[in-house]
Amino acid sequence: QVQLVQSxxxxxxxxxxxxxxCKASGYTFTSYGISWVRQAPGQGLEWxxxxxxxxxxxxxxxxxxxxxxxxxxxxxxxxxxxxRSLRSDDTAVYYxxxxxxxxxxxxxxxxxxxxx
Amino acid sequence: xxxxxxSPGTLSLSPGERATLSCRASQSVSSSYLAWYQQKPGQAxxxxxxxxxxxxxxxxxxxxxxxxxTDFTLTxxxxxxxxxxxxxxxxxxxxxxxxxxxxxxxx
Numbered sequence: 775q776v777q778l779v780q781s782x783x784x785x786x787x788x789x790x791x792x793x794x795x796c797k798a799s800g801y802t803f804t805s806y807g808i809s810w811v812r813q814a815p816g817q818g819l820e821w822x823x824x825x826x827x828x829x830x831x832x833x834x835x836x837x838x839x840x841x842x843x844x845x846x847x848x849x850x851x852x853x854x855x856x857x858r859s860l861r862s863d864d865t866a867v868y869y870x871x872x873x874x875x876x877x878x879x880x881x882x883x884x885x886x887x888x889x890x
Numbered sequence: 891x892x893x894x895x896x897s898p899g900t901l902s903l904s905p906g907e908r909a910t911l912s913c914r915a916s917q918s919v920s921s922s923y924l925a926w927y928q929q930k931p932g933q934a935x936x937x938x939x940x941x942x943x944x945x946x947x948x949x950x951x952x953x954x955x956x957x958x959x960t961d962f963t964l965t966x967x968x969x970x971x972x973x974x975x976x977x978x979x980x981x982x983x984x985x986x987x988x989x990x991x992x993x994x995x996x997x
Contacts, residue, residue, distance in 0.1 A: 880936070
């Protein structure tokens, strides 16, 4: 079955960087894009950006431009999201999702905690 | 940026009742590129509806979506205990944005 499996929880200090992975299985990885969405504690969903697994084209949310980089490794069917210059308000669960008509399926989520 | 506003913020109903959730866009959503998601505590969101009215694979037919332009509705015809959750709308016609969510709680 189609599945996205993300890397484990991270604890980072302010100013550091984090890189979250998302390994896809059950479909042809290069046929679909991957989006990243985050959810702060008790809050709603925030779209972070999208990457084409076919050619690596990206589109980032304006709010995160300059701090986020999304990449893929087609040899391992894995997508990555790196967020730099972390702040306390970056504390959230980070999700990857396959992009079709809507986002389906989603990864299980990765909790990133930013704390001194 | 297209802003999506969901109402009500919280909806209190009993199992067996009908639920009607609203999503209003600040601009017309092209080609009805509107989706609905369900999220339960501690879980990732799940796609319910895409293209405003098409059910995703495996979604029960008590879930239905309707609307076009700037006004969209998710209807759950007869609530089951497992339907109590938070629901989000999303537009994917121009980049991607989510509504703030509607919490459907047991009355």
